[in-house]
Amino acid sequence: MILLQFSTRTLIPQVGNCLRKTSKLKLTRIEMNRPSSDLAEFREIFAKAKHITILTGAGASAESGVPTFRGAGGLWRKWKAQELATPEAFGRNPSRVWEFYHYRRELMLSKSPNSAHIAIAECEARLSKQGRKVVVVTQNIDDLHKRAGSKNVLEIHGSLFKTRCTNCNNVTENYKSPICPELAGKGAPDPNTEDAKVPVENLPRCKESGCNGLLRPHVVWFGETLDSDILTEVNNELDICDLCLVVGTSSVVYPAALFGPQVAARGVPVAEFNTDITNASKTFTFYFKGRCGITLPPALARHESEVIF
Ligand SMILES: [Zn+2]
Numbered sequence: 001m002i003l004l005q006f007s008t009r010t011l012i013p014q015v016g017n018c019l020r021k022t023s024k025l026k027l028t029r030i031e032m033n034r035p036s037s038d039l040a041e042f043r044e045i046f047a048k049a050k051h052i053t054i055l056t057g058a059g060a061s062a063e064s065g066v067p068t069f070r071g072a073g074g075l076w077r078k079w080k081a082q083e084l085a086t087p088e089a090f091g092r093n094p095s096r097v098w099e100f101y102h103y104r105r106e107l108m109l110s111k112s113p114n115s116a117h118i119a120i121a122e123c124e125a126r127l128s129k130q131g132r133k134v135v136v137v138t139q140n141i142d143d144l145h146k147r148a149g150s151k152n153v154l155e156i157h158g159s160l161f162k163t164r165c166t167n168c169n170n171v172t173e174n175y176k177s178p179i180c181p182e183l184a185g186k187g188a189p190d191p192n193t194e195d196a197k198v199p200v201e202n203l204p205r206c207k208e209s210g211c212n213g214l215l216r217p218h219v220v221w222f223g224e225t226l227d228s229d230i231l232t233e234v235n236n237e238l239d240i241c242d243l244c245l246v247v248g249t250s251s252v253v254y255p256a257a258l259f260g261p262q263v264a265a266r267g268v269p270v271a272e273f274n275t276d277i278t279n280a281s282k283t284f285t286f287y288f289k290g291r292c293g294i295t296l297p298p299a300l301a302r303h304e305s306e307v308i309f
Pocket residue numbers: 165166167168169170206207208211212213
């Protein structure tokens with residue numbers, strides 16, 4: 001289709017008389033290439049799939065009320081996430097960055113997985129009994145897939161509930177609330193809040209024997225590269241899956257934006273569940289518009305051909 005659009009644009013100035021005819025041709029081709037929204041057709045493919053990869057982004061968590069700290073109104077105090085979620089910001093002011101992450105961890109304790117997370121987790125559990133596999137690849141750091149019960153989860157941007165030692169690099173799950181005594185009651189997002197200025201020795205520290213290094217959130221910050229081991233696992237999934245779902249991702253954050261198109265390029269069906277059509281949508285087989293908490297549960301529900309255990 002990209003080729004067709006290119007030729008149409010170049011033809012128009014040269015062959016003015018053909019303008020109407022060419023435009024009609026272009027429209028017809030776009031109509032033909034538009035992804036299907038036929039749920040029954042999707043369900044036939046879903047019923048036969050043995051290995052399903054589900055890519056999720058911020059849209060999957062939006063219905064749980066998880067803020068992204070991006071875009072208009074997305075400030076914590078007077079900062080955007082891009083100003084706090086960097087190694088430089090942490091180096092300059094680890095107390096402030098830990099306050100920001102402490103706030104986000106505590107906030108998540110008041111949020112719950114929504115019907116999209118639950119549909120995915122139930123689908124994984126049900127299909128695993130049939131010898132079929134579901135793997136979630138998520139850009140979200142909020143832990144909601146795991147809390148919903150998903151087992152196969154690749155968190156490409158890390159997790160709010162993991163720490164990494166800046167000294168020994170040890171990565172640990174951490175669900176403590178508060179994460180350290182001095183952050184108790186801190187982290188309020190109001191722009192008039194004073195920094196807590198917690199001394200660095202009282203911020204979260206490594207518990208490995210003899211280390212005591214400063215811990216940081218195990219999340220991928222702006223300017224950092226993604227974990228290569230996780231990316232290798234993701235690429236394996238993308239190479240072997242026989243159905244791929246793209247759920248609530250804006251297709252603007254790389255490399256995740258390339259994952260769906262990468263699967264589509266192999267000729268494997270890709271189904272997008274999103275509130276807005278994206279640049280990648282036209283490369284996919286299916287597009288289901290709407291909030292994924294509404295569209296996903298009927299798509300992943302038990303198919304009549306599935307054996308009940
Ligand atoms: Zn350590």
